[in-house]
Amino acid sequence: MEAVDAVPVHLNGKVEIEDFDLTVVEAENGDKQNGREIVLGRNVHTTCLEVTEPEANDESTGDKEAYMASVLARYRKNLMERTKHHLGYPYNLDFDYGALGQLQHFSINNLGDPFIESNYGVHSRQFEVGVLDWFARLWEIEKSEYWGYITNCGTEGNLHGILVGREVFPDGILYASRESHYSVFKAARMYRMGCVKVDCLVSGEIDCADFKVKLLANKDKPAIINVNIGTTVKGAVDDLDLVIQTLEESGFSQDRFYIHCDGALFGLMMPFVKRAPKVTFKKPIGSVSVSGHKFVGCPMPCGVQITRMEHINVLSSNVEYLASRDATIMGSRNGHAPIFLWYTLNRKGYKGFQKEVQKCLRNAYYLKDRLRDAGISAMLNELSSTVVFERPIDEDFVRRWQLACQGNIAHVVVMPSVTIEKLDDFVNELVEKRSTWYQDEKVRPPCIAADIGSQNCSCDLHK
Numbered sequence: 001m002e003a004v005d006a007v008p009v010h011l012n013g014k015v016e017i018e019d020f021d022l023t024v025v026e027a028e029n030g031d032k033q034n035g036r037e038i039v040l041g042r043n044v045h046t047t048c049l050e051v052t053e054p055e056a057n058d059e060s061t062g063d064k065e066a067y068m069a070s071v072l073a074r075y076r077k078n079l080m081e082r083t084k085h086h087l088g089y090p091y092n093l094d095f096d097y098g099a100l101g102q103l104q105h106f107s108i109n110n111l112g113d114p115f116i117e118s119n120y121g122v123h124s125r126q127f128e129v130g131v132l133d134w135f136a137r138l139w140e141i142e143k144s145e146y147w148g149y150i151t152n153c154g155t156e157g158n159l160h161g162i163l164v165g166r167e168v169f170p171d172g173i174l175y176a177s178r179e180s181h182y183s184v185f186k187a188a189r190m191y192r193m194g195c196v197k198v199d200c201l202v203s204g205e206i207d208c209a210d211f212k213v214k215l216l217a218n219k220d221k222p223a224i225i226n227v228n229i230g231t232t233v234k235g236a237v238d239d240l241d242l243v244i245q246t247l248e249e250s251g252f253s254q255d256r257f258y259i260h261c262d263g264a265l266f267g268l269m270m271p272f273v274k275r276a277p278k279v280t281f282k283k284p285i286g287s288v289s290v291s292g293h294k295f296v297g298c299p300m301p302c303g304v305q306i307t308r309m310e311h312i313n314v315l316s317s318n319v320e321y322l323a324s325r326d327a328t329i330m331g332s333r334n335g336h337a338p339i340f341l342w343y344t345l346n347r348k349g350y351k352g353f354q355k356e357v358q359k360c361l362r363n364a365y366y367l368k369d370r371l372r373d374a375g376i377s378a379m380l381n382e383l384s385s386t387v388v389f390e391r392p393i394d395e396d397f398v399r400r401w402q403l404a405c406q407g408n409i410a411h412v413v414v415m416p417s418v419t420i421e422k423l424d425d426f427v428n429e430l431v432e433k434r435s436t437w438y439q440d441e442k443v444r445p446p447c448i449a450a451d452i453g454s455q456n457c458s459c460d461l462h463k
Helices: 063-084 098-103 125-138 154-168 182-190 208-216 240-249 336-373 395-400 420-437
Strands: 008-011 014-017 146-151 173-177 195-198 223-228 257-262 287-291 303-308 317-319 324-326 378-380 386-390 404-406 409-413
Touching (some): 098 336, 125 146, 125 303, 125 336, 146 154, 146 336, 154 173, 154 182, 154 223, 154 257, 154 287, 154 303, 173 182, 173 208, 182 195, 208 240, 223 240, 240 257, 336 378, 336 420, 395 420
Parallel strands (some): 173 195, 173 223, 223 257, 257 287
Antiparallel strands (some): 008 014, 146 303, 287 303, 378 386, 386 409, 404 409
């Protein structure tokens, strides 16, 4: 596995930025993070389904078809079981796209630019641009002023947003909080960008005091900033207005910085929370991306990336083979995804999403309160549906509920498909398991005050 980091080196009081150094680290059982061994998942090669050649008489006996049907039936049963115990990752599993089954017989590919047709006629650009216009209205940018596309995943949105920033400022430095999604640091490595990791508050939000120190140490270089609209682990929302204020106070005018907003999950939830700060192109941001398979509930990975039209020409080029232009990263794009997104946006609308957001926030508070009442350390950020709590010590329990863990903490992301009944089942089972894990006085629940704050920690020291 490649271990990568960008380390600020202090020379004469100035922070020098090292480029990403690629090194290979061998680990027999997994890497270590902060002194703790990272527990990796099972090796799929031990359970993979072999592809075999058909026998000569398969066509007449039907044995092969029967075998494949039985494999798919078992797989479907497994999916139903795993879906029932899914809590740790931000996927909305509550959807019904039966009406779109009639389109699965077509190879729909949106090659290149979504706004310019190519010679390949089996596409869904009319759906894609309709979806992009919906998000442009959500983030307050005129049709004539934006460019965007439906990506193959959330990571691609970050890769594209940061690439646009790098093309606008070729010598710019990327600033991202330590709680940023790993794809942000992947982008820095791929593009060979200087990268500075900014410290975070206990909540997971970017620490703008530390941000200012690091900006002032590199005033001679433009700034490319990743702003988190919901961090991966704690669901913290960076204060966009304070980030912009910090840039201005540090002497960075708007022509010397580019802001990409990573709104993977909460970028679509925050507009429907009245007290939430706005993510809008009326502020000096360069791009916003969200995932389509998270809150929206698209059954395949996808995302939406919107940037300013003025920035995209540095990436765009004519492609004769397509009879179109292309400024995307992947080129070929899943043409089914825009149809799924269009279908959901039309069915739910703004009011439907607002109801689902309120339900998620309400159920997240319910889960946090149930955990705290049971004596379990837990934290919930104000604008979040991500409940952070002490990491279960039983990895089988972690796998059963598909919890996302980091260090001594784990989290549950409360999505529209997560019911109160499901949360009750989870908490009841967790409480029952903890009574066996900690029955010996020598083994005690960990102190996670450093991760979630002493006021949220229920360890022996802080309860």
